Amino acid sequence: MTDTGGAQVRLDAREKVTGAALYGADRVPPGLVHAAFATATIARGRIVTIDVSGAEAVPGVLFAVTRFGEDELGPASFVMGGGYGTQGLQPLSHDRIAHRGQPIALVLAETPVAAAHAAELITATYEEEPFACDVDAPGAQTLLQREAIPIPFADDVVVGDADDALASSAVRVDAVYEHPSQNATPLELLSAVVQWHGDRLVVHEGTQNAGALRHGLARQLGLDPAQVEVRSPYLGGGFGQRNAQQPYLAPLALAARRAGRPVKLVLTRTQTFHQASFRPQTRHRVILGADASGRMTAAVHEVDQQTSRHDLFPAGYAKVTSRLYGIPAFRSRQRLVRNDVQTPGYMRAPFEQPGVWAFESAVDELATELRLDPLALRLANDTTHDPVSGLPFSSRHLGECLRRGAERFGWERRPLDPGTWTDADGHRIGWGVAVGAYPANVTPARARITVAGGGSVVVRTDGHEMGQGMSSAVAALVSSQLSIPASRIRVELGDTRVGAQPLTAGSWGTASTLPAVEAALTELRRVLGGRDLASAEGLSAEADNGLPAALADRAAQGLVAAAGPVYGDFAAFSFIAHFVEVRVERHTGRIRVPRVLSVADCGRVANRVTAAGQVRGGVVWGLGAALREHLVVDPRLGGFLNATLEEYPISVNADIGHIDVDFVDRPDPLLNASGVKGLGEVAMVGVAAAVTNAVFHATGYRARRLPVTMADV
Ligand code: MOS
Secondary structure (H helix, E strand, C coil): CCCCHHHHCCCCHHHHHHCCCCCHHHCCCCCCEEEEEEECCCCCEEEEEEECHHHHCCCCEEEEECCCCCCCCCCCCEHHHCCCECCCCCCCCCCEECCCCCEEEEEEECCHHHHHHHHHCCEEEEEECCCCCCCCCCCCEEEEHHHHCCCHHHCCCEECCHHHHHHCCCEEEEEEEEECCECCCCCCCCEEEEEEECCEEEEECCCCCHHHHHHHHHHHHCCCHHHEEEECCCCCCCCCCCCCECCCHHHHHHHHHHHCCCEEEECCHHHHHHHCCCECCEEEEEEEEECCCCCEEEEEEEEEEEEECCCCCCCCCHHHHCCCCCCCCEEEEEEEEEECCCCCCCCCCCCHHHHHHHHHHHHHHHHHHHCCCHHHHHHHCCCCECCCCCCEECCCCHHHHHHHHHHHHCHHHCCCCCCCCECCCCCEEEEEEEEEEEECCECCCEEEEEECHHHCEEEEECCCCCCCCHHHHHHHHHHHHHCCCHHHEEEECCECCCCCCCCCCCCCHHHHHHHHHHHHHHHHHHHHCCCCHHHCCCCEEEEECCCCHHHHHHHHCCCCCCECCECCCCECEEEEEEEEEEEECCCCCCEEEEEEEEEEECECCCCHHHHHHHHHHHHHHHHHHHHCCCCCECCCCCCECCCCCCCCCCCCHHHCCEEEEEECCCCCCCCCCCCECCCCCHHHCCHHHHHHHHHHHHHCCCCCECCCCCCCC
């Protein structure tokens, strides 16, 4: 590999493999003290008394706080309600308990052990109220989303008259699919180090949204945003769980001010399950109509989605299911169900994973009804135009993903009828296919490139490195355009000192940041005027990615500011096709997945190494969703029974077979100058459906509830 080509590898690989990479809360400023939370043992009610005397008697404890005054701690604001927080409920500011595991006291101590021990000694008495923690629980309150959140983002998708078209369709499928709630379980526990320097607050936290933390803290603590600095060098997994200000952060800052020392908090794994955002439980009803040849004529997608009592987390399931095929009539109806839980949120492919699992299961059921090959049915309903906006897709190579994948997988060898194929050991074989899509959104970004000594450059830009390879993609671009090796490129991001750092999420990171860097490179070449880099030390060039000023203004205030997926004259989505082989063991019914092939259309592939890694990661998540992951509500106490990694199984190496990844790799001609679309989330969209479709092919068992277990087959 040439020196320049070296930029195609992961820039941070060595640091990560050697353990040299410092994550947010790995900072140890002098005088650091440690914080821990005592948490509510009820799901709903009111705190009557709290006793912290036992905690304060523990050697090394500085103090315990149960309540901050209104004058020092302002209300939290929910990121999807125009604010900054993972939820709009601020613990330690009132006596209400809204969910099991809500913090009721914060302890500061000289060591993490003393803090944790002291927190356990804190006791409380409560006035309990009945709670509802799942969509069917008595007392859960159901709202029609388009009425409860009257903004375009929360609208239903309506194209043509789906009910009328269904009434006259030759073949129909009508089925209900249940998707459980799940937790993103990033390996790096939610954590932060906060430190005051006079009246300036510095926050070290692995976050996808340093800008929101800055502005959210400023608003809650009555500071000027310029007084708050947030540094997020790496994330040990974000997956949406780190996309806004956590409820612990403002109390932590106040405790640090009271102590006059920097403070570190690491939530326990169980607290992460009970305090962090999670994928809400959903129920999907999908109705499909088709003519006898397999041309789909109408679809209905109705969803009930869990939310909290205190926030409305908007459901967006039909945005993608309405774009998978060229179906001329489509109707969604999205409802929200209020539960006594912390506010759910975005978890990798938040709507697309559950929604497409349900929809692509129904498409498979339609193929069975029609006695058609499920691949042929999908190809027959492909489209070049977005049926919702009527606009052309900026690029759509889903048909090519399917055809190329089928050839590579050997699809023609697949028998049509389910339950007819066994291997030499008598294990049943099944092959399944499913497609996925994900909106191509973009957010404002700026980049500044400065020439440093010896012909090296420093790139300061917006975006967060959460393991997806953002800094590697930036380095690959700069390396190829300036013809310098990656070793002479330093990329700084995720830091409010070098940019506004709006939310990195929705798979828009690379597609937002690269065009800004590309524009800054053009500007740099202009100011260089043919001079050599080595002779231009100190020169710098700056540019943004050209989004409208109104959006850039929102981004500068730390607010969610995304454009797309429908633009002026096109609609932009990434696409993928997955092919899955399962073996269902003869005596045990254990489901193994020896082989997955995924072919993605993400525009130009910005960095093959990190891109393939993103797809493999997404596939592993899809396997987990299909076969392992689900949160179980504790019927006695609320919250979740399986709030540990022992009892919330995610995919491990033994669950993962061979994952083959291929790309169409054709630049998107319209979305941006770099020709890239998002990849991180589309990677997992459709995987679970391909698995359960394969299980159906192996056994004849149609999964309408996840995960599928041995007991089901
Ligand atoms: Mo991601 S779930 O879009 O933060």
